[in-house]
Amino acid sequence: MNWTIPAIEVSDKDRKRIGGKGFALASMSRQGFNIPDTLCVTSNLYNAYVTRTGLRERILLELHRKDFKEMRWEEIWDCATRIRNMFLRMPIPAEIEAGFREAIESQFRGKSVVVRSSAPDEDTAASSFAGLHESYLNIRGTDAILEHVRKVWASLWSDAALLYRQELGLDVEKSSMAVVIQEIIIGDRSGVAFSENPNDSSQGVIESVYGLNQGLVDGAVEPDRWIMDRRKRKIITHTPAKREYWMIPFENGVQLSALPDKMSTEPPLNSKEAYTVFDLAMKAEDFFKNPQDVEWTFREKTLFVLQSRPITTTLSKKSEDNRSWYLSLHRSFENLKSLRKKIEEELIPGMIADANQLAEIDLTILSDHDLAAEIKKRWEINHKWVNIYWEEFIPFAHGVRLFGQVYNDVMRPEDPYEFVDLLTRTEMASLGRNQMLEDLANIIRNDPGLKKQIETRDHSKIDQNFIRKVEEFIEKFGDLTCAVTGGTQCDRDNEPLFNILLEMAAHPRIAASSRKSTTADVLQEKFLNCFEGDRKQQAVEMLDLARTSYQLRDDDNIYLGRIESHLLAALVEARQRVEYRKAGKVAAPRTEELVDMLADLDHRSKELNPYEKKPGQAYEIKPRQLIGQPAGPGISKGKARVIQQHSDLSNFKHGEVLVCDAVDPNMTFVVPLAVAVVERRGGMLIHGAIIAREYGLPCVTGIPDATALIQTGDDITVDGYLGIVTIAHNAPRKDR
Amino acid sequence: MDKTDKIHQELKELLLSQNLAVLSTHRDGQPYASLVAFVAAVDLKHLFFVTPKTTRKFANLSADCRVAMLINSSQNQVADFHQALSATVTGRAEEVSGDEKEKYLPFYLARHPYLQDFAKSPTCAFVRVTAQSYYLVKNFQNVMELHISK
Numbered sequence: 001m002n003w004t005i006p007a008i009e010v011s012d013k014d015r016k017r018i019g020g021k022g023f024a025l026a027s028m029s030r031q032g033f034n035i036p037d038t039l040c041v042t043s044n045l046y047n048a049y050v051t052r053t054g055l056r057e058r059i060l061l062e063l064h065r066k067d068f069k070e071m072r073w074e075e076i077w078d079c080a081t082r083i084r085n086m087f088l089r090m091p092i093p094a095e096i097e098a099g100f101r102e103a104i105e106s107q108f109r110g111k112s113v114v115v116r117s118s119a120p121d122e123d124t125a126a127s128s129f130a131g132l133h134e135s136y137l138n139i140r141g142t143d144a145i146l147e148h149v150r151k152v153w154a155s156l157w158s159d160a161a162l163l164y165r166q167e168l169g170l171d172v173e174k175s176s177m178a179v180v181i182q183e184i185i186i187g188d189r190s191g192v193a194f195s196e197n198p199n200d201s202s203q204g205v206i207e208s209v210y211g212l213n214q215g216l217v218d219g220a221v222e223p224d225r226w227i228m229d230r231r232k233r234k235i236i237t238h239t240p241a242k243r244e245y246w247m248i249p250f251e252n253g254v255q256l257s258a259l260p261d262k263m264s265t266e267p268p269l270n271s272k273e274a275y276t277v278f279d280l281a282m283k284a285e286d287f288f289k290n291p292q293d294v295e296w297t298f299r300e301k302t303l304f305v306l307q308s309r310p311i312t313t314t315l316s317k318k319s320e321d322n323r324s325w326y327l328s329l330h331r332s333f334e335n336l337k338s339l340r341k342k343i344e345e346e347l348i349p350g351m352i353a354d355a356n357q358l359a360e361i362d363l364t365i366l367s368d369h370d371l372a373a374e375i376k377k378r379w380e381i382n383h384k385w386v387n388i389y390w391e392e393f394i395p396f397a398h399g400v401r402l403f404g405q406v407y408n409d410v411m412r413p414e415d416p417y418e419f420v421d422l423l424t425r426t427e428m429a430s431l432g433r434n435q436m437l438e439d440l441a442n443i444i445r446n447d448p449g450l451k452k453q454i455e456t457r458d459h460s461k462i463d464q465n466f467i468r469k470v471e472e473f474i475e476k477f478g479d480l481t482c483a484v485t486g487g488t489q490c491d492r493d494n495e496p497l498f499n500i501l502l503e504m505a506a507h508p509r510i511a512a513s514s515r516k517s518t519t520a521d522v523l524q525e526k527f528l529n530c531f532e533g534d535r536k537q538q539a540v541e542m543l544d545l546a547r548t549s550y551q552l553r554d555d556d557n558i559y560l561g562r563i564e565s566h567l568l569a570a571l572v573e574a575r576q577r578v579e580y581r582k583a584g585k586v587a588a589p590r591t592e593e594l595v596d597m598l599a600d601l602d603h604r605s606k607e608l609n610p611y612e613k614k615p616g617q618a619y620e621i622k623p624r625q626l627i628g629q630p631a632g633p634g635i636s637k638g639k640a641r642v643i644q645q646h647s648d649l650s651n652f653k654h655g656e657v658l659v660c661d662a663v664d665p666n667m668t669f670v671v672p673l674a675v676a677v678v679e680r681r682g683g684m685l686i687h688g689a690i691i692a693r694e695y696g697l698p699c700v701t702g703i704p705d706a707t708a709l710i711q712t713g714d715d716i717t718v719d720g721y722l723g724i725v726t727i728a729h730n731a732p733r734k735d736r
Numbered sequence: 737m738d739k740t741d742k743i744h745q746e747l748k749e750l751l752l753s754q755n756l757a758v759l760s761t762h763r764d765g766q767p768y769a770s771l772v773a774f775v776a777a778v779d780l781k782h783l784f785f786v787t788p789k790t791t792r793k794f795a796n797l798s799a800d801c802r803v804a805m806l807i808n809s810s811q812n813q814v815a816d817f818h819q820a821l822s823a824t825v826t827g828r829a830e831e832v833s834g835d836e837k838e839k840y841l842p843f844y845l846a847r848h849p850y851l852q853d854f855a856k857s858p859t860c861a862f863v864r865v866t867a868q869s870y871y872l873v874k875n876f877q878n879v880m881e882l883h884i885s886k
Binding site: 063064065612623 | 738739740743744779780781814815817818819871875876877878879880881882883884885
């Protein structure tokens with residue numbers, strides 16, 4: 001079997017097995033275009049690798065855990081992470097590696113190369129995977145090349161590629177990947193050229209930057225832009241860029257650096273060179289018989305074609321839009337750094353300021369009219385922050401993902417989520433609250449007299465020192481009756497808080513060591529030791545960013561909760577007025593304004609069991625073993641406590657399994673009592689998983705309909721290694 | 737189609753697509769598995785198969801009518817692990833004869849016409865399993881139960 005074919009030996013029958021990109025380059029090479037020395041790695045090699053190592057079925061098992069349509073994007077990202085790790089950890093079997101190695105060495109001995117994807121699905125007129133699969137620049141040495149070929153193969157299964165293939169309806173069972181290995185041309189000016197402007201068919205476009213093309217393609221370096229007249233082959237306009245950076249080779253890879261001053265004043269191409277580049281694009285168009293998007297580079301005076309593909313932006317707008325959305329799921333380190341600055345310096349202080357301002361208003365003295373206006377104002381403020389939460393805070397969570405990928409690349413851990421252990425030492429607001437709860441419980445634990453006093457529930461009989469401490473807690477975190485942190489007006493009831501404290505006090509204190517990773521220091525040292533010099537500094541910064549990003553997954557909810565609690569407080573005030581007047585206790589001023597406002601905001605949905613027995617149905621369906629995502633290792637068994645509404649939490653008993661739709665930080669005070677966590681919402685980095693990991697609890701996320709299928713009192717087993725929840729139905733089934 | 741109907745449908749398609757099932761019986765606490773050519777009723781309430789009366793499986797189910805059957809769509813390929821469906825059914829087995837046999841045997845033979853001589857031999861029993869519960873396994877580890885109402 002031919003694993004590889006040098007570009008010059010490629011024939012028409014090879015098209016399918018070397019992919020669109022490889023085939024285009026090979027054809028151009030035969031036609032006399034100046035392309036770098038290129039070796040095509042066929043999809044036969046990919047297929048042999050995944051078949052012989054068993055990876056093919058492992059990938060398909062991973063993708064068929066559950067219905068793809070029922071997976072949230074976070075779960076798809078988790079799948080992609082696990083699959084990528086399989087590729088990183090699985091070497092190419094010796095019997096196929098030998099021939100491959102020989103082919104690489106005979107063509108590229110001592111040279112640095114670029115390793116690019118060339119999937120057979122790619123670059124056809126109907127779809128464009130541009131940017132969805134990975135390319136690696138400046139790779140030196142056969143071992144490193146072999147490793148990067150595996151990384152390119154793995155990118156066939158990236159979250160973005162999976163989503164895009166799903167959208168195009170391509171069969172994942174048939175997906176395979178060819179690769180192109182090219183000698184790297186260290187160009188001093190590079191760019192792209194469109195033989196036809198997607199927005200105006202009479203024009204062409206050239207974009208150019210100093211240094212390597214990667215800077216332009218990634219969007220990190222702003223290019224100079226020329227609009228060309230196709231017919232007259234003349235420059236119509238030239239738009240200079242703010243020339244600040246360039247991408248240059250650095251060690252084994254590339255690096256974004258400041259552009260030397262003398263270059264920043266000169267455009268990368270003079271007009272003669274711009275014509276030469278445009279001619280090249282037009283020649284490519286003539287050759288392929290349709291408009292082309294050509295990547296090119298100048299090494300001194302010599303112009304090379306790096307790749308050429310049909311222009312796909314003339315596709316239906318819809319599919320193009322989605323592809324760019326998939327691509328936008330990944331943020332660069334630079335982008336995340338500026339987002340962090342904005343969040344820390346602007347958004348969080350803004351949220352706190354808004355919350356403080358709302359706290360100063362005494363709702364009881366407002367007229368009905370003013371109260372209705374206040375509710376509207378609070379609803380708008382809350383809405384504003386909820387939007388910011390989605391647009392800024394959620395994307396910032398990618399800091400964790402970015403770090404995870406870097407960590408897995410260098411460490412190749414058995415557990416692709418080992419990196420989370422390095423992040424968990426971050427102090428999160430909800431952990432501070434839980435610690436304070438544990439301290440209160442400990443006072444009760446050590447004082448049987450106090451325990452008896454609390455059991456009477458008569459405040460006048462409870463030790464006043466203890467009451468003061470409880471009030472301190474309530475002031476800071478609320479009385480736990482509110483679905484949001486800081487809320488005290490939901491029920492104005494200390495009962496749930498006392499229930500939880502008594503339940504905690506009835507069981508041994510949770511040892512701090514059992515819920516904190518002691519290996520974090522060791523892992524951190526091992527990780528950072530993989531880097532030297534500037535790279536080490538970058539790794540430190542990335543870890544720091546990841547920790548902030550991880551912490552914010554918790555804290556943003558807490559801050560948002562404070563704002564929401566003020567909205568709730570205004571609603572409670574309005575409801576009380578309406579109720580009071582309905583009861584005819586005072587001569588009634590008009591309350592319609594408040595009633596309407598409340599009706600607008602009142603929405604509550606109850607989860608329905610999709611398997612509920614229908615009238616006349618001759619059978620009944622029950623879940624036995626539900627599959628979700630393994631999100632915290634371990635196995636535990638206990639009675640389920642299904643949280644349908646916030647008040648269900650106050651009945652939580654030691655040793656129960658927390659089952660809920662979506663854990664948020666305002667619910668996690670029961671986690672120290674729980675033996676496991678099950679969540680409908682999927683993902684390894686959602687709050688339920690994070691907090692379970694902090695406490696060392698087994699956790700399974702992404703169980704569709706979890707809170708409908710599982711009932712409080714069911715004996716359930718949570719297997720956090722495999723992501724399986726097993727249900728023994730012994731709770732009497734209620735008719736819903 | 738809602739999720740309940742979907743499960744019922746998947747189960748029905750699986751049962752109607754397969755010719756063979758693994759039958760589990762037991763004797764003195766020792767489980768025993770054998771292969772039978774079966775046919776299932778479309779309402780999933782009954783499954784039928786034929787066996788010579790001299791077999792160990794017939795002796796076992798005559799002594800204790802509680803049986804299990806396993807039906808699955810695997811094709812002895814690696815892809816079975818993510819593609820195949822599998823169902824275990826538990827129920828009670830009994831020999832049917834006389835009018836009932838007259839009534840149901842043609843359905844069985846319509847599915848397995850090549851077993852005409854075998855099924856009509858006086859030494860064979862026509863066995864009906866009344867299903868109580870099905871356990872449907874898909875996506876490798878996802879298990880849903882379907883209990884037939886009494």
